[in-house]
Amino acid sequence: MKKISLSKFNKIFAVELCLILFASVLFADSKxxxxxxxxxxxxxxxxxxxxxxxxxxxxxxxMKGNPVLFDELWGYVMVSRLNDYIYESPLTDVALFAAEINSYGELVNVPSRSLISSKFKGRVHLVTICESTSLSHFCLDPHFKCRDKIVKGLLDASKDFDGLQVDWELVPARDDENFYEFLKELKKGLGKKPLTVCVPARTKTLKKDVYSYQKIGKIADRIMIMAYDEHWTKGPAGSIASYDWCVKIADYAKTVWPEKKYIMGLPFYGRTWCSDSVQQAWAFNGMNRQAHENNVVKIEREKGVPHYEYKKEVTVTGWYEDAYSNYERAKMYKAKKYNTIAFWRMGQEDVAVWEWIGNKTSGTKQLGVEE
Structure with a gap:
């Protein structure tokens, strides 16, 4: 082995140390x-x-301008994410999410009103969901004899709440009349307590629509328009609720019922899209083609089963909401005479939003700052 003198070693060490120090300065901003x-x-x-x-x-x-104040400010609180809800938020109404329908057409997981602390002085509404098209049909069609049981269960559960909200988003079009009868039975049992119904965003009247604003509005006290999910993860990238789209929703709704009938939903969340997704099942030819197109040079086997790896660059596009975007949307709704808005969901928000959107009684809030 070739020997290196101590003096030469010290010189090499000094040079390497200088290079390390230089690199640490050069790349400091990348940390x-x-x-x-x-x-x-x-x-x-x-x-x-x-x-x-x-x-x-x-x-x-x-951000500049004056805060926008509403008569009512609703927020959805998930039972599984109770700790996400900041009680200092200026809500007038909490929608507690949610009493569910199981595979047997039974009402389950009914939340207790006591889950929302008594330090919240506003109204608390029970939300019910049914997350299956076939199950919605099964529960609504009187032939299957489930509807009466569900209605009774929801009315019993609602006794401790200030109102009931129906958020059944997968009702088949052919069950429209069954759905309306379901709502009528609930409203009759609720009496003076408000029944609200969630509906998808519409910019025009559809020829056949199970969520007809006109028909539901004749039954329910309030209609909650879910003015979000304009773009979905599986579709093209875009805003969760673009401003111009929301303007069209607000303008259309007013042609059906007065503004006071509605609760306008706003999103707190965002979505990301990738330029390419490779997570799927492939036929042999597809696997073989992917390997060739991505220059795979090594295919390994584990007890005879082939597998490979390759790296691929993708572009990620993200659209989301912050205080500014929701403030602009809220100002638009307010200018169009809507006095109730709702947020999906609490815990997902840019907390600065509460400095710009509030209610007429308590105003806005600066979270984290003693007033």
Missing amino acids: TKTYPKVTEKTITEEGVMYPDYSHPYKWNSD
Whole structure:
């Protein structure tokens, strides 16, 4: 082995140390930046820092204008995510999600009103869901003798609540009359308590529509328009609820019922899309083609079964909501005389939204800041 003198070794070590130091300076900005934890809202050069959030809200620090206040401000709270709900939010109504229908047409997982702390002084509504087209038909068609039992169960469960909301989003079109009868029975049993019904966003009247605004509005006290999911994960990338789309929804709804009939839904969430997805089942020819198209040079076997790996670059596109986007949408609804909005769902929000959207009684909130 060739020997290296101590002096030469020291020179090599010194050069390598300089290179390491130079690289550490050169690539310092590529490291993940950490932000200090704050106990109250803090304005920084990079944006607004909020308690329990690890990055500044760059966009919200530039928001301007006056807060928009509504008669009613609804928020959905999931039973499985109760800790996500911030009680200081300026809600007037909580929609507790949700009493479900199981595979046997039975009402299950009915939440207790006590899950929402008594420190919330507003109204709490029970939400019911049915997440299957076939199950919705099974429960609504009187032939199967499930509907009466479900109606009774929902009415009994609603006794501890301030109202009931029906969020059955997969009712088959041919069950429209059965659905309306179901709603009539619920409303009759509820008496003075409000019945609200969730409906998809519409920009025009459909020829055949189980969620007819006109027909449901004759039964229910309020209609909750789910003005979101304009774009889905499996479709093309785009806004969850683009501004112009929401304008069309608001304009159409007014042609059916007065604005006070509606609760306009707004989203707190976002979605991401990838330029390519390769997670699927393939025939042999498909697997073989994928290997060739992606320059796979090595196919390995495990006890005779072939498998391979390759790397592929994809482009990820994300659309989401923050305080600014919901503020602009809320101002539009307010300008069009809608006085009730609802958010899906609590815990997903940019907390700065509560500084810009509130209710007429308590105003807005600056979360994390003692008032």
